Structures are given as structure tokens and as C-alpha cells.
Amino acid sequence: KAGVTQTPRYLIKTRGQQVTLSCSPISGHRSVSWYQQTPGQGLQFLFEYFSETQRNKGNFPGRFSGRQFSNSRSEMNVSTLELGDSALYLCASTQGIAGGSETQYFGPGTRLLVL
């Protein structure tokens, strides 16, 4: 089975622009979670989607949004980019709802640089 894939792998944007990142989960997985990884804050949870519905949301401003499609692929969007949005964005998929002992399988990440 193919693993979690994320596109693009690298992205450079300027302040004020918007960006859309894509995540394709492992085949058969229905949940996708997004995390932001920075050297200062570490890994922080953004949101989780299951069956096209947002099930949980982290403490991020409304500029961060996402969605999930019927094939479980997910996109996250960041509008009005700020320098502090520079980070590695990771997505992770699980077969069911991401809870308990469910193993989350991570993608390679999208590295976003905001200039």
C-alpha cells in the first residue's frame, strides 16, 4: 500500500498570499489530521477530518482552514500568510477516527517558507 502523500513538498510564498496544501491518506483510511511543526513550538494540532466532516480543531486562527473530499483526500488552506506561518505541515491518516490507540501514519510534510 502506498503511504501518506503530501503535495507540494516545498513551497515559497510571500506575506499576504494564500496557500493550499494537499494530503492523500493511505488507501482505506478515512481520517486525516493536520499538524504544524516549527522549531519553537514543536508539533501543534491544526484539525482533523473524518468522512468529510471536521471533527476536531486546534487553537489556530481562522486563517487556517481545511476540507476533506469524498475520496478522503484533504486540503488545508492558509490565507493572508504571515512570516510565522513558515513551518513543516504534516498530515497523518488513520483508518478510523483518530483516537485511543489508533496509529497515525504521517506523510513527509510540506515545507512552507513565507518571505
Next chain:
Amino acid sequence: AQTVTQSQPEMSVQEAETVTLSCTYDTSESDYYLFWYKQPPSRQMILVIRQEAYKQQNATENRFSVNFQKAAKSFSLKISDSQLGDAAMYFCAYRTLNSGNTPLVFGKGTRLSVIA
């Protein structure tokens, strides 16, 4: 809110030796899961080992084992017979036992170097 603390930003170990990475967490819950994830340079993060809080027996996966001290809220990872491929960032993570969807809460990581 739960927090996870990894007090060692960086560690190093000689090849074939044993190293222990520390992790403490804060929670008021009695049932939860703990995880260690490994993130090699420029590669995907993978699960190394997991521990259910209601199990007293420490989890073991080949050369990786944990020392779970529930009362002390401590969850350290021991890597035996270290190999060059063990060099990576290691993240300790916590998740509540709730059946609903709950995110992982991560520590800030420990960068492990393996010296040949």
C-alpha cells in the same frame, strides 16, 4: 490541558551502546495512551512504540523499550544496541483514551545522534 515535556533537546550515543530518552507529561486523566515517534532527517515520522496507561507491563519492540512510571508521569524510551539508522528526532506524545477523535499532544522532541 495535557502537556508533554522532553527535557533533553539533544542526546548522543555511541554505536552499539544504550541510550535513554526522557519524557514527562501532565494530565489529570487516569486512562490514556503514550507514544514515541521517530522522525529521521527529511523522512516521514513513524511510530516506534506505544503504551496503554492501564497496562502495568512496559512495552517492548525489538531494541526499543519504555520505562513507564504512571505515578511519576514519566515515560522514557530506551534504545539498546544503537545503530546509525537510529539517528533522528524522537517525539514523545500523549493521547486521551476517549473513544472520540482526539489529537496527539507532542513534546518538543529530542535529537539523537549516533556516533560510529
